[in-house]
Amino acid sequence: MTKQKKWNNLASDTAERMAQASQFIGSGKQVKAEDTVALLEAVIRPRDLVNIEGNNQKQADFLAESLLKVDKSKIYDLHMVQSAVPLASHLDLFEAGIAKKLDFAFGGPQSGRVAEFIKEGKLELGAIHTYLELFGRYFLDLTPKVSLICAYKADREGNLYTGFNTEDTPAIVEATKFRNGIVIAQVNEIVDKLPRVDIPADWIDAVIESPQPFFIEPLFTRDPALIKESHILQAMLALKGIYAEYGVRSMNHGIGFLTSAIELMLPTYGEELGLKGKCCTHMILNPHPTMIPAIEEGWVDTIHCFGGELGMEKYVAERSDVFFVGPDGSLRSNRAFAQTAGHYAIDMFIGGTLQMDPYGNSSTATANRVAGFGGAPNMGCDAKGRRHPSDTWLKCGQEQPNLEEVIGKMPRGKRLVVQGCETFGEGLAPSFVEELDAWKLAQNAGLDLPPVMIYGDDVTHVVTEEGIAYLSRCKDLETRTAAMRAVAGFTEFGLKADPDQTRRLRDAKIVMTPEDLGINRDRANRDMLAAKNMQELVTWSGGLYEPPARFRNW
């Protein structure tokens, strides 16, 4: 009991590094852009856990590029713990040997290189996570020692303004700074007075005005002109067979043309079904431009956002009754809280998938791309810790014929998890398969488990252009498979459907075709869309929405 242990090694190690870095750090924690590489060499050590901030909507790209320029004999084998690796520089770090191990959530355009580098031994994969799960590990066993973050502005004291795209910053900074780590921020601009303080200067160690504004991509913008009639038919099915059937008020819409079609059909088909005020009143969602018509028509009470979306800045600021905004009037996004609400508070997740197996497991993995999960598994699952009821959640729970086998005579609700796909997807690849490509990927990349985006016991509904399979109403795995075959059309998987069984499933309302739901397929055309192109979205917004150049053709 009288040991002479040292209990502040983390703090003294950090103090030592910061002493080395102090020559580069001026008043207000400012560092000159040209000293960035030297700063990183001063504060980073081999095998450190390092986070480079970056998610769908903003990237600490200058800091990533700078890290690539450090002396590789001094800094190597870093363990990167970060949401996403979408930039070439993120993988170049592994190519160069500066980084060695990766724990992440989303690969984006670098997914192929992640798989390749694993095979070649250039990259050791920790695990693939969902965002909120990775944030959780920041506070347990994957705490960054050094975090390279980004913000719009800093003031002369080092306070940060993360503004429209706050996203992951609070989670990263808190985990790092309160575990005696080091936080370095790139900002677009240093100003005298911030619109609002988002991160106190006390939580930041160095601020760099980067030569270029940070990289940002409009990932959640879908041009209505590209929506096809098959999307519109699926959207009609979803609206009548699911939204109306369960009275779904709160939800998240995954990315894709099906959900964009649904958004654009709220003021048309949704209105016709009498859903206004009864559906889609509360959403966890990035500021999707395709939501503008529904918002203008008064459908939505509240939207809380993971991140921002390029071009939506002014629109959001002028619709502060709907969006979360700061005292300065600009959006407050926060991925940790949006995902928390997405996991626990919403009644439905609807998104697309690439492949489903006979058990309902779905995946966006292909054999040679470690794509990651992003946020989908966190929202596309039945949150087991949820305890508050809603009519939607209770109805879906009551439908389950096999609940008693699981928890005995005890009622429980269930989140709606809807997977939409065309029977044949991109390149006419079938969406229903006997075995997921995720198995091949697991083998190729040496994963412990095939990377399943959403597990079969979590999926409640599958929507294709053939109809809806109500998986929550299936009493066993065999019925589940049969219901999926019934909506799998002319895929090899679908051709195995037994017509008699399909008939029985339709009678039992476990499978519903457009006809069963009273939907006229002829009406599934682009007249259903409240806005048919980007320009009409701008018009709906009263000129407030400013689409990025690549979406403008007028």
Add this chain to the structure above:
Amino acid sequence: MTKQKKWNNLASDTAERMAQASQFIGSGKQVKAEDTVALLEAVIRPRDLVNIEGNNQKQADFLAESLLKVDKSKIYDLHMVQSAVPLASHLDLFEAGIAKKLDFAFGGPQSGRVAEFIKEGKLELGAIHTYLELFGRYFLDLTPKVSLICAYKADREGNLYTGFNTEDTPAIVEATKFRNGIVIAQVNEIVDKLPRVDIPADWIDAVIESPQPFFIEPLFTRDPALIKESHILQAMLALKGIYAEYGVRSMNHGIGFLTSAIELMLPTYGEELGLKGKCCTHMILNPHPTMIPAIEEGWVDTIHCFGGELGMEKYVAERSDVFFVGPDGSLRSNRAFAQTAGHYAIDMFIGGTLQMDPYGNSSTATANRVAGFGGAPNMGCDAKGRRHPSDTWLKCGQEQPNLEEVIGKMPRGKRLVVQGCETFGEGLAPSFVEELDAWKLAQNAGLDLPPVMIYGDDVTHVVTEEGIAYLSRCKDLETRTAAMRAVAGFTEFGLKADPDQTRRLRDAKIVMTPEDLGINRDRANRDMLAAKNMQELVTWSGGLYEPPARFRNW
């Protein structure tokens, strides 16, 4: 498309209220304590959603008392949305008609009054949540319009220091302030310079130096002197049959004497089993005093805390390699992030229960007390969105004989959820029952569902003084029930065990008695405890732990 809608009603409503309040708000957003009631009357309107901060470790008690003094003809029917209602004043608000509806997570000492008020129609229950779930709803459909929070200190500009007990504050303030709501803080002290800024002044509307420091209770302190031999036997079972068996590195310990016993036996029995460095290295946990010996012996790498614990301030500050601390050296707790890690990152939750039914559903509800859930359901469940593997999680997943029925030929891991109880609990009430009292409570309080703390499909292990039931190894509900009967001892429930079946379950390692595990019951005595009383904990801490007066008898 050319409507003249107003889209900033929230902002203008708040501006109007703040204009009325401005007469009471001085420089640095300071309000005199004597103006508090008038301030609340200026900013609160009937039927507002209002949050009074308070959780296990700190309470905005002055603001709660002040709200009770408002003019009831001006302010009534408030909808309270808050973590906990442990103070008399929280329920007095309903008695007085100032509040009408309640959405919460934990009742504590007021649980009986909550049930009574529901019956009498004085309180309309929204729902009972787990903490993180309620935080999620703050960002969706239960956003507070006015939040009454508490902090240790404010500076002259209105920045806040939440210090050792940050807890729920960031979640509450962010949801309220960024939805154009109003945040009022009571602080113990206004100072020139804060040790660190935790909440920027931009996020706060008014600051009041309260006449008394906020109320705080040492809820997680267990006196080792009160640990019984039956707890020690259970702790030996858990350590050998679960911690060692599964190599559990990361976990949360629920509150109670079983987990306190385990903590105090890490340096003794745990050491003997060779678990040091292999178990309990990463924890999500309040700073439990009973962890001191294990920490001093070098068992623990990291602890992240929901909140603080009275008396542990200096100890934590001096053990910054283990705890998350701020640049000022004091603990950074944060319930939202700790619960996030507790849900997604840890491999095991172990806690106690009052009652279990034949299906494994457990509850702490009694017929006339709406106790709430706190954080248990969030950690005591199999987080369905989890995707990262660990050996512990994979092993538990592989054990499940019925997984294929659920998701087909697809492997998946499973969180360990351990429920510990003596066969007869307090007042010799049996812990195993044919039907949970939760059913009676649901009827009495008009709940949609019986309030189940942990559902049967989430519980993987039940530990009693009779042995361990490995529910994760049970192929169906019947086997699960039989395994529980086998460890239910002389309760009516246990007496129904079929000795032959129990024999078969022991052979199959689905039930393990102390003898099956090679545990000598005679060793289950207080010599196993590294510290036998509070004074020995202080000694272990080198005098850094300063127990509250009520725990000092020397």
